[in-house]
Amino acid sequence: MGRNQFGTFMIIAPTSFFLGILFTNLPFDYPTLWTTHPPTESVLRTIESHYSHISLSPPLIPRVLNAMIILGLTGFLAKLALYSPSESNYLFDGASLILYLIALVMYGTNLVQGLRIVESGTYGEEVGRVDTLKVMGATQTMMALVLLGVLVLQAGQWYAEWKEAEEEKRIEKEQKEEREREGGKKSKKA
Numbered sequence: 604m605g606r607n608q609f610g611t612f613m614i615i616a617p618t619s620f621f622l623g624i625l626f627t628n629l630p631f632d633y634p635t636l637w638t639t640h641p642p643t644e645s646v647l648r649t650i651e652s653h654y655s656h657i658s659l660s661p662p663l664i665p666r667v668l669n670a671m672i673i674l675g676l677t678g679f680l681a682k683l684a685l686y687s688p689s690e691s692n693y694l695f696d697g698a699s700l701i702l703y704l705i706a707l708v709m710y711g712t713n714l715v716q717g718l719r720i721v722e723s724g725t726y727g728e729e730v731g732r733v734d735t736l737k738v739m740g741a742t743q744t745m746m747a748l749v750l751l752g753v754l755v756l757q758a759g760q761w762y763a764e765w766k767e768a769e770e771e772k773r774i775e776k777e778q779k780e781e782r783e784r785e786g787g788k789k790s791k792k793a
Contacts (some may be wrong), residue, residue, distance in 0.1 A: 613678025632740030695760035
């Protein structure tokens with residue numbers, strides 16, 4: 604269990620980092636997704652300004668994001684391939700990896716494309732300005748749920764391994780007590 608802790612950290616840290624980014628975008632997604640009235644022109648301009656700033660960020664920002672993505676994938680590789688894989692690894696880490704990849708696909712398709720559209724200001728005729736911003740907000744909400752799933756699965760794996768270790772300790776203790784009782788009976792007979 605101890606050897607997998609670093610791999611788990613390499614999964615949890617980037618996942619939490621991405622959830623933090625998504626959380627900071629929530630105030631800008633809220634008017635398009637969670638209110639009953641349509642957003643005003645000033646609200647739409649504010650949202651577009653926010654996403655334009657993200658799109659035009661210095662090259663260091665996307666590099667840090669890419670490094671975090673690679674760190675997460677490296678954590679999955681470490682837990683699934685480098686350490687002696689167990690059934691727990693295949694179940695929990697395999698499912699976590701699938702969720703992580705789903706989040707990456709949503710990021711690479713909807714968000715990156717949406718950022719480019721907002722930055723250029725060239726909205727399509729079928730999917731207009733408000734719909735583009737709604738798609739971006741919905742994508743980020745789905746990504747947050749998927750990434751929360753990764754954290755839940757990693758916590759579930761930790762709990763399952765902890766419970767298994769506790770059960771092994773209990774069994775060893777019972778076996779030790781049984782051996783001591785049998786040893787006591789043999790010494791009385793002699």
